[in-house]
Amino acid sequence: MNAIQLFQHGGPEQLVWRNVPTGEPRAGEVLVRTTAVGVNFMDIGVRNGQLWRDQPLPLIPGVEGVGEVIALGEGVQSLTMGERVAWVYAQASYAEHVIVPADSLVSVPASIPDDTAAGLMMQGVTAHHFATRFYAVKPGDVALVHAAAGGVGLLLTQMIKLRGGRVIARVSSADKEAIARAAGADDVIVSSDGRFVDEVMRLTANEGVNVVYDGSGAATFQDSMGSLRHHGVLAYYGPVLGSPPSINIAALPRSIMIGFPKFSDHIATRDTLLTCVNELFEWVGSERLKVTIGQRYPLREAARAHIDLQSRRSTGKLLLIP
Structure with missing residues (x-):
């Protein structure tokens, strides 16, 4: 063969x-x-x-x-x-x-x-894990989905919408905006430099999101944390694209939670x-x-x-x- x-x-x-x-x-x-x-x-x-x-x-x-x-x-x-x-x-x-x-x-x-x-x-099993178990999206929840025009992002966006959530999608270029919206994204942020927290806060009336699904590597990590509301959850799944910076767990803001959703689990x-x-x-x-x-x-x-x-x-x- x-x-x-x-x-x-x-x-x-x-x-x-x-x-x-x-x-x-x-x-x-x-x-x-x-x-x-x-x-x-x-x-x-x-x-x-x-x-x-x-x-x-x-x-x-x-x-x-x-x-x-x-x-x-x-x-x-x-x-x-x-x-x-x-x-x-x-x-x-x-x-x-x-x-x-x-x-x-x-x-x-x-x-x-x-x-x-x-x-x-x-990618389907991964997105299913994210939306149904690691952070089980509930009606009314607001989620920030990175790389929303990619394979995982498109499936994850649809699953969040199936469960009654609102999706703020981040894409790296303007030509991907329509693709993310076609999957059901309510709002789309175009950002390629890892800076998007101000726009997330504008879109959520300064409350932040319930959950961030971040598979975009180290560049987006800080603004992903900053985009979470109190007791929000950051699902980080991008180790191939770079590990996040070291974290002082006692300095995490707003009682947020950070985790690595392992596929096999x-x-x-x-x-x-x-x-x-x-x-x-x-x-x-x-x-x-x-x-x-x-x-x-x-x-x-x-x-x-x-x-x-x-x-x-x-x-x-x-x-x-x-």
């Missing part, structure tokens, strides 16, 4: 298109022919050496996708040959075939296209994975949630997808198509 391999950490040029052995599924595993593979910021962290430092090189990046079951390992009875499945965290997904533990796979409803399902997995068991993903599929099937695919690239052009994602030029979900 063909796959993208990483032989040394570094820039996008280190992503190499190679022919590699396909492999056979072991007990409890499934071999899947991929039809759509998701691109995520964590893949950039793997490529540049911030993540998976314990993994020997060469390795195949990627953790999510959609495909068709073509071989079953011993003991797998929950899936059938030819079934369409999706996964949210299986290493080596940048490939024409991937071996995935059966318990990590979910069946894709016939009404959900492959690219939509791929766009829902990592939301789907710690197969039951919680199925509950989350089935709700996402139901929202899409009922047209209450729309997945925006920003760009599709041939799998061999993974480097170009990384360049576009890292430059912040892209909107929506980026996919690799084998």
Whole structure:
């Protein structure tokens, strides 16, 4: 099979298109022919050496996708040959075939296209965690969503609106404003320098927001804290883009709370994975949630997808198509 391999950490040029052995599924595993593979910021962290430092090189990046079951390992009875499945965290997904533990796979409803399902997995589960559990949005809550025209931001905006919240979206350029508004954002702030707190306070009559979802890195951290009202919550999830500055916890203003929502905590068991993903599929099937695919690239052009994602030029979900 063909796959993208990483032989040394570094820039996008280190992503190499190679022919590699396909492999056979072991007990409890499934071999899947991929039809759509998701691109995520964590893949950039793997490529540049911030993540998976314990993994020997060469390795195949990627953790999510959609495909068709073509071989079953011993003991797998929950899936059938030819079934369409999706996964949210299986290493080596940048490939024409991937071996995935059966318990990590979910069946894709016939009404959900492959690219939509791929766009829902990592970023959909992440947004679901943010809006339903880490800070469970209530009717009337006001949320500040960073990178609101990106894959997570667009899904998160819609979920906040589904739960009765108000969204103040921040985007990095004026051309992204319409995209954020189309997802349901009530107000949009265009800011690329990390300064936006004055506009947030103007839009909230100096009260601030209940929650900030900040995946934009260290540059936005101070104004994100400053945008919170009393007992507000800052969900920080952008370590690949830079760690926040050191904090004197005793100096935090207005009794605010800061946390790091860890992806795996939301789907710690197969039951919680199925509950989350089935709700996402139901929202899409009922047209209450729309997945925006920003760009599709041939799998061999993974480097170009990384360049576009890292430059912040892209909107929506980026996919690799084998």
